[in-house]
Amino acid sequence: MKISFDFDGTLEFREVQDFAKELIDRGHDVCILTTRYSDPMSYKWAKSNPEHAEALHNELYEAAKHIGIKEINFTEYQWKTTKIDELGIDIHLDDNWHNEVAVINNSNKAKAVWYAPRGKWKEQIFEIIGRDGQDG
DSSP, rough: OOEOIIIIIISHHHHHHHHHHHHHTTOOEEEEEESOSSSSSGTTTTGGHHHHHHHTTHHHOOOOOOOOOOEEOOOOOSOHHHTTTTTTTTTEEESOOIIIHHHHHHHSSEEEOOTTTSSHHHHHHHHHHOOSSSOO
8 A cells, every 4th residue: 555644743753753664564655745845945934044944854854764765745835635646645644634634534535544642543544454454
């Protein structure tokens, strides 16, 4: 299955990174789907603070490398729902319930799961994947 992870507020956390790595090890296609601009200089504030803008994606790229994620998708501040089907995503994990998870679940073929630090998000993803989670 193809499983995408939001970065800010989700994949930036070690427990989520470890889970993404586990999914890759089980044979799933894991990618990042972020609302960010691909070009950090696209932010309105970037021209007044170019050093910060250039460093903006460092944490994202470092996490992707650490986990083994090769595909990073930027929505350029468009709704993620516009990219989910196009990218062939089956499951998406995100911390934004109202603007992302609920909308994806009502608009797309993919199933979105809400990330909350003490939530049952792992169990929900494994339930969607299937009992053993190894049908990558």
